[in-house]
Amino acid sequence: MSRNWSRRRRYTPPRSPFRKFLDYCLAFAILGLIVLIVARLDRVETRQTTGSAIVNDGDSITLGAERIRLLGIDAPEYTQTCQKDGADYPCGRRSREALARLVAGKSVSCSGWERDRYNRLLGVCTAGGVDLNRAQVEQGWAVAYGDYDDLEQAARQKGIGIWAGTFERPREWRDTHRMPVEPHHGSAGSMLNWLREMLRLS
Structure with missing residues (x-):
């Protein structure tokens, strides 16, 4: 059973530094958008x-x-x-x-x-x-x-x-x-x- 399971597992290569950089950029962009919306909510009151x-x-x-x-x-x-x-x-x-x-x-x-x-x-x-x-x-x-x-x-x-x-x-x-x-x-x-x-x- 364990042998079959190990066969079905797929190898996931580690993310490249460039991919990690893009992920961090996306996270900061989303965080910045949230901060912008919160800061300007008074405009839509x-x-x-x-x-x-x-x-x-x-x-x-x-x-x-x-x-x-x-x-x-x-x-x-x-x-x-x-x-x-x-x-x-x-x-x-x-x-x-x-x-x-x-x-x-x-x-x-x-x-x-x-x-x-x-x-x-x-x-x-x-x-x-x-x-x-x-x-x-x-x-x-x-x-x-x-x-x-x-x-x-x-x-x-x-x-x-x-x-x-x-x-x-x-x-x-x-x-x-x-x-x-x-x-x-x-x-x-x-x-x-x-x-x-x-x-x-x-």
């Missing part, structure tokens, strides 16, 4: 900010020094036009006006942890008890962009906001006008934002 908002367009605002992009939605760009009753109209401006009406005279509160390529906080915001992200899609002045698909469907069926006519989705409009296209606010986009925060130098 949920941030909350409150104040009087300046409305930039239909899906972004500024609170003090913090620029905020409403998470999970995508509104027409400010200069974008849509079509209704055979004519163009400034749907980007209409979307901004709709958001401005929601926040007029109210304190706005936003929370989130992700940041986009422009270093804007991706947040969920409320004003006077109204969820601004939700309201923009519900009223038809923004489309779902990783969330609120049921609200988009309801607005489309009602034919309200931009759904009262025809339009290019904002992402497609940005692409055709050679503007940067941001990642979809889904799981893949969240992972990209997480990595961006971890690797950001400042």
Whole structure:
């Protein structure tokens, strides 16, 4: 029995110095990555900010020094036009006006942890008890962009906001006008934002 076992055992040659060196390098790299992640965990903590908002367009605002992009939605760009009753109209401006009406005279509160390529906080915001992200899609002045698909469907069926006519989705409009296209606010986009925060130098 022992003789058969010894026959089945395979000879394992000792690792070369170069292989040992590579193993040590890999171990130190993994340790360094762990230290980096622990040191920067504060960058992905949920941030909350409150104040009087300046409305930039239909899906972004500024609170003090913090620029905020409403998470999970995508509104027409400010200069974008849509079509209704055979004519163009400034749907980007209409979307901004709709958001401005929601926040007029109210304190706005936003929370989130992700940041986009422009270093804007991706947040969920409320004003006077109204969820601004939700309201923009519900009223038809923004489309779902990783969330609120049921609200988009309801607005489309009602034919309200931009759904009262025809339009290019904002992402497609940005692409055709050679503007940067941001990642979809889904799981893949969240992972990209997480990595961006971890690797950001400042």
